[in-house]
Amino acid sequence: MISRREFLQASVAASAILAGSGMGNWARVAAQQALTQDQLLQFDAFGNVTLIHITDIHAQLKPIWFREPEINLGVGAAKGLPPHVVGKDFIKMFNLTPGSPEAYALTYEDFSILGRAYGKMGGMDRVATVVKAIRAERPNSILLDGGDTWHGSYTSLKTRGQDMVNVMNALGVEAMTSHWEWTLGSDRVKELVEALPFPFLGANIFDAEWDEPAFDPYKIFETGGVRVAVIGQAFPYMPIANPGWMFPEYSFGVRQERMQAVVDEVRAEGVDLVVCLSHNGFDVDRKMAAGVTGIDVILTGHTHDALPEPVLVGETILIASGSNGKFVSRVDLDVREGRMMGFRHKLIPIFADVITPDPEMAALIDGERAPYKADLETVVGQTESLLYRRGNFNGTWDDLICEALLSERDAEIAMSPGVRWGPSLLPGDPITREDIHNATSMTYGQAYRTEMTGARIHEILEDVADNIFNTDPYYQQGGDMVRIGGMGYAIDVSKPIGSRVSNMTVLRSGEAIDPARTYTVAGWASVNEGTEGPQIWDVVEAHIRKIGTVRLQPNTSVVVSGA
């Protein structure tokens, strides 16, 4: 097999910018001149089939900032392995140059400075340019979308996913799988799927009542004389991590034995290549790759990891293409005699200031946004702090949301879900209504206010922690730890469920949380039907309007050990 770090070709020509060296406009111009679209797209074509993979776009049509995690702990067998490597360790592992465009795209350090130098990333009009260029060079390409596409923005919420469907259709997606799509409700999903010009795959989506497959498990593509089976694997923990009452007809699950059966079925049909388009999350895919025989390529999703090289598990390669439109993966494959003989891969970073927008797609996107322009552009306040979310524990966006909940809902403790979506804002940026929606948009955004005992809060933290730090990936749901405001705690991620979380403390008073006492708790994104409260984006907007400028203090309320 051939594995080459094509991604690194970009950094050879681009001069690295040293962090903290006093960035001015000249630096940005220099950075952009150093990078060219041709460099980003440069690829020595290989083999006879190309897979183009995008995933977890979260409805981000326009370029965004997206800071990669500062903390992304792996447990058990995954400890220290990609994607559980961040910052300097990531730069070292993949031989990147600190301060380079790749370091900015893939790691968190000096994010604000490098962000100003290299500009935003993503934008579906830029993605369209890249996809078109690859297709022009490689007619035998298959464009696959890993899901979490129809959710995550103001316009996707208002149009109930229609804006994203229109954009992805124009992009020419050939198959997709799903996760947050289901939070539009099963009726809406069915309506959108019926009109899709490509299959909505999910080998693991079953009818809940009859326990029978409910969606197409795979599609066989014939391209350049090669038969490629693409098997879809939807997010396995759908009714647990998201509101099951919105799609009660369906059951999900990893269903490893089902995946093996489907692989065996397509192999028996004589396909040359088996690709799994997955929304399992990386660690789940790594385990599934070891447990299922006959998959050549897993296009991973859900956990938002961006890796410049494939991870090999046996004879299966795992591709991690990031999130929010920041990257497009190109995987060239040499498929002969019914098997994969070799591959070449590049994680193409979508530098928005370097890649020319595709004019047709840009016009389509602007058209989708036009009816909401005034709302999208409404400036609610400013931020002097870097606002980000991604990471195992509190991000600054979450700190801001928790502060809003504590203040606006008059609560002692706030809880905010540990989702991995939500782009960043740099210090000095205005905060628009669109920005708030990018961090909060969902179909169950009601901000509740309730009472819980200290013991119950502890149970919740333990339960969520086990969904992230269980050493068996099949018991992990992806996502990050629930974010807490007004309370600190210690967590030993190496312990089993029930004994990870300790030292729960009320921050304001410094008193220990009393298991028997009742606390007022505000939160949002309950999966329970009938949850009442104002929408979280309205709560956050009201808070920001009152404070005017966001200035967050470093949050040291979570003490992590056992990593």
Next chain:
Amino acid sequence: MKFSRREALGLALGGVAVTMLPVPALAAAAEDAIAAFTGGAAAGTGGITLTAPEIAENGNTVPVSVDAPGAVAIMLLAAGNPTPAVCTFNFGPAAGSQMASTRIRLSKTQDVIAVAKMADGSFVQASSTVKVTIGGCGG
């Protein structure tokens, strides 16, 4: 149908009940039930496939299936339930296959166990941990 505890919890992050405790060692009641089924004989592994979800979507109705070619009887247990014995499937000589599916209620995270009695009087056993969780918040 919902657990009463779930209502309050659902307001926080929502979802299914219930336990935060470590999965306990095999409950004595389950051990007793297995011993009664096997007559105290040790159960081997292999030749029996137990299929259950890793995480229950609804603890009140968890689909479980078991397949043990050549078995004359298969006992199914939920080790952490107040009454662990779920059911025993008996297969006559005319049975085309020795597999069965059912749905069981699980009160909390626990091991589901299947013990098969083979035609030669030996026993094989398989178990699978099913987590009953509040639910996290996926990416």
